[in-house]
Amino acid sequence: MAVFLQMKDVVKRYGGKLSVDHMNLEVNEGEIFGLLGPNGAGKSTSIHMICGLLPKDQGSIKVDGILIEEQPLEVKRRIGLVPQDLALYEEMSAWDNVVFFAKLYGLRGHLLKERVEEALEFVGLQDRAKERPSTFSGGMKRRLNIACSITHRPKLIIMDEPTVGIDPQSRNHILESVKTLNRMGSTVIYTSHYMEEVAAISDRVAIMDQGHVIACGTQQELRARVAHEERIILTAEGITPDLVEELTIHPRVKRVIHHDNEIEIYVPSAQDELQDILFICSRHHATLSSLQCEEPGLETLFLSLTGRTLRD
Amino acid sequence: MKMMIIAWFELRRMATSRSVLINQFLLPLILIFILGNALSGWFGNDQEYQQEPIRVGFVGSPADKGQLPESIQALTSMPGIQDIVIQQTAASREEVEDKLRRDDLDYAVVIPEYFDERIGQGAEVKLELLPGRNHDLNLVADTIFKTFIADVNHGQAQAVVMGAERMLAVPATASAAYEGPKVEIGELSEKGTTYTAAQYFAASMLIMFLLYSGLMASSSLLGERESRTLFRLQSAPVTPGTIFAGKIIGCSLITIAQAAAIVLGSQWMYGVKWGPYPLLLMAVCLLITLASMTLATLITLVSSTAAGARGLMQAIIIAMTFVSGGFMPLPVEFFHKIGAFTVNHWAMQSMLRMMLNSDIHLIMTCIGMLAVIAAFLSAAAMVTYRKVGYHA
Numbered sequence: 197m198a199v200f201l202q203m204k205d206v207v208k209r210y211g212g213k214l215s216v217d218h219m220n221l222e223v224n225e226g227e228i229f230g231l232l233g234p235n236g237a238g239k240s241t242s243i244h245m246i247c248g249l250l251p252k253d254q255g256s257i258k259v260d261g262i263l264i265e266e267q268p269l270e271v272k273r274r275i276g277l278v279p280q281d282l283a284l285y286e287e288m289s290a291w292d293n294v295v296f297f298a299k300l301y302g303l304r305g306h307l308l309k310e311r312v313e314e315a316l317e318f319v320g321l322q323d324r325a326k327e328r329p330s331t332f333s334g335g336m337k338r339r340l341n342i343a344c345s346i347t348h349r350p351k352l353i354i355m356d357e358p359t360v361g362i363d364p365q366s367r368n369h370i371l372e373s374v375k376t377l378n379r380m381g382s383t384v385i386y387t388s389h390y391m392e393e394v395a396a397i398s399d400r401v402a403i404m405d406q407g408h409v410i411a412c413g414t415q416q417e418l419r420a421r422v423a424h425e426e427r428i429i430l431t432a433e434g435i436t437p438d439l440v441e442e443l444t445i446h447p448r449v450k451r452v453i454h455h456d457n458e459i460e461i462y463v464p465s466a467q468d469e470l471q472d473i474l475f476i477c478s479r480h481h482a483t484l485s486s487l488q489c490e491e492p493g494l495e496t497l498f499l500s501l502t503g504r505t506l507r508d
Numbered sequence: 509m510k511m512m513i514i515a516w517f518e519l520r521r522m523a524t525s526r527s528v529l530i531n532q533f534l535l536p537l538i539l540i541f542i543l544g545n546a547l548s549g550w551f552g553n554d555q556e557y558q559q560e561p562i563r564v565g566f567v568g569s570p571a572d573k574g575q576l577p578e579s580i581q582a583l584t585s586m587p588g589i590q591d592i593v594i595q596q597t598a599a600s601r602e603e604v605e606d607k608l609r610r611d612d613l614d615y616a617v618v619i620p621e622y623f624d625e626r627i628g629q630g631a632e633v634k635l636e637l638l639p640g641r642n643h644d645l646n647l648v649a650d651t652i653f654k655t656f657i658a659d660v661n662h663g664q665a666q667a668v669v670m671g672a673e674r675m676l677a678v679p680a681t682a683s684a685a686y687e688g689p690k691v692e693i694g695e696l697s698e699k700g701t702t703y704t705a706a707q708y709f710a711a712s713m714l715i716m717f718l719l720y721s722g723l724m725a726s727s728s729l730l731g732e733r734e735s736r737t738l739f740r741l742q743s744a745p746v747t748p749g750t751i752f753a754g755k756i757i758g759c760s761l762i763t764i765a766q767a768a769a770i771v772l773g774s775q776w777m778y779g780v781k782w783g784p785y786p787l788l789l790m791a792v793c794l795l796i797t798l799a800s801m802t803l804a805t806l807i808t809l810v811s812s813t814a815a816g817a818r819g820l821m822q823a824i825i826i827a828m829t830f831v832s833g834g835f836m837p838l839p840v841e842f843f844h845k846i847g848a849f850t851v852n853h854w855a856m857q858s859m860l861r862m863m864l865n866s867d868i869h870l871i872m873t874c875i876g877m878l879a880v881i882a883a884f885l886s887a888a889a890m891v892t893y894r895k896v897g898y899h900a
Contacts, residue, residue, distance in 0.1 A: 283740035300744040
């Protein structure tokens with residue numbers, strides 16, 4: 197597959213602080229690429245640089261073979277950015293919003309009408325086209341936010357945390373939309389700090405932390421890096437510091453993370469260690485209410501690479 | 509092309525806003541009506557001023573047996589003064605005081621004894637002047653009698669210097685034959701001389717509200733930033749300069765529509781005559797619009813929030829309107845000097861001169877000064893834009 201987006205040694209500083217630190221990244225044409233990382237990892241800054249909204253301090257960014265600093269408007273024509281914050285004119289109708297942004301991408305006449313209808317239908321707002329966004333729910337606004345970015349059928353769609361603060365139904369709708377847009381031929385970069393979302397839709401994933409890409413590859417490749425670890429999640433009443441201490445010093449337990457009534461225990465094999473762990477809980481009079489064993493995922497990888505969880 | 513797409517969208521956004529329609533189109537017409545009616549007494553009404561007669565009570569001295577001195581009689585029988593001063597005599601100071609209190613007299617003069625003789629001897633003379641209740645009439649009467657005393661004393665001083673024989677002629681100074689007014693009232697333009705309150709406030713409100721359109725532009729520019737729509741606009745294939753210019757053009761179109769609405773509305777509803785130069789009036793409105801938009805640009809670029817920009821812009825517009833006499837004509841020289849540096853002053857002068865149908869070169873001078881201020885603001889806005897830019 198051809199490389200559609202290439203970032204080489206890209207640096208961005210705010211004041212003296214490095215926000216993006218010598219970042220290298222390649223996104224292939226036609227894939228859904230997940231950019232995962234906690235808040236402040238540098239995801240949005242990277243996206244702003246790709247879209248030409250922020251100047252980089254160092255390095256090069258090529259989109260579809262075009263250097264952004266040489267032909268910024270050409271690059272922008274190829275990109276449809278769905279911003280993290282809702283960027284809509286509340287006093288104008290949904291139709292007017294989509295038409296306005298479509299015109300800025302050069303659509304006119306019959307084609308404009310056709311594409312706007314198509315975009316609104318795609319996000320399920322064709323029946324509410326004449327209404328103002330101020331009357332919409334959060335999920336509907338998010339969907340309109342997407343519609344405004346796809347009328348020109350961009351080769352690269354960048355979605356910057358598009359599911360923040362919405363209901364599960366709208367979230368599913370958006371995730372399905374991402375897959376559909378990809379099937380229609382667009383390359384998609386999807387950023388989120390929700391590991392589950394990225395895992396559900398992405399072909400390849402890059403994990404960012406503190407301005408660096410700390411891991412990049414297909415989900416299988418990334419999981420293989422932490423294949424030696426499985427996670428046991430216990431929910432119980434009566435978890436005491438002594439219980440946590442005893443679990444921590446167990447020779448085959450790698451890490452223990454304790455939040456309120458929940459304990460996450462990382463072990464080489466959940467099947468082998470489960471009996472021991474349940475025995476320790478019983479000895480400390482902890483009453484179990486649920487038990488879950490998980491194979492290693494992106495969360496586990498992030499934890500093993502940084503020592504922190506994605507939501508920290 | 510994209511600039512016009514943004515401008516048209518901006519125009520449509522503004523047109524859908526109820527507050528813009530009320531504040532920019534309706535409010536100026538209401539204010540012109542209120543101020544024009546409430547303060548109409550401060551302005552001329554195209555008719556010559558007629559002085560009201562003044563009832564003056566004279567109290568002669570007992571030594572003169574109540575007879576008024578000849579010099580005073582000569583004064584009150586002078587043409588011009590005899591039409592204004594209605595002479596009444598009284599026996600005592602108490603009597604005139606009582607009449608002044610009861611409004612039976614407007615003014616009183618108590619004449620000291622041997623008044624004419626003292627004048628003849630070259631001694632200093634004084635009159636005791638008692639004002640009444642009407643301030644305007646007091647002012648006129650004061651002027652008559654104080655001028656009379658000043659003339660008499662001036663004549664005496666002349667006589668002292670120039671010789672005794674001239675002293676005998678001094679009383680004649682007061683009773684000299686009236687030779688007609690020494691000042692002639694003319695008309696510089698031989699056209700209109702005054703304007704009505706409605707005309708004055710129509711011009712003043714038009715200027716103020718055209719400047720307020722800058723406030724609308726500034727709020728819109730910063731609003732794009734605050735609502736994050738600027739971010740999306742800048743991710744489209746459009747340069748920041750195109751976005752900025754498009755929005756300014758959109759606001760300018762609204763401002764031009766606003767100017768037309770105020771001019772035509774005030775003419776139709778209140779009969780305001782804007783003068784015989786519609787093209788020049790349009791040019792003045794365009795220059796005010798340019799000044800307003802460039803002022804908005806400057807303030808927008810240096811402000812971080814829409815609220816801050818709004819406050820600063822409002823303060824500047826109100827201050828400029830005040831010092832240029834936009835709320836009421838200011839008699840203080842200090843304000844006139846400062847006002848000469850404002851957009852409002854030269855715009856106001858241009859419009860008022862057009863209303864008075866003044867000579868074209870006078871109108872063009874004012875428009876030229878307005879153009880200079882607008883050009884200066886435009887240059888400052890361009891320099892600031894180049895330095896600061898318009899970014900999300």
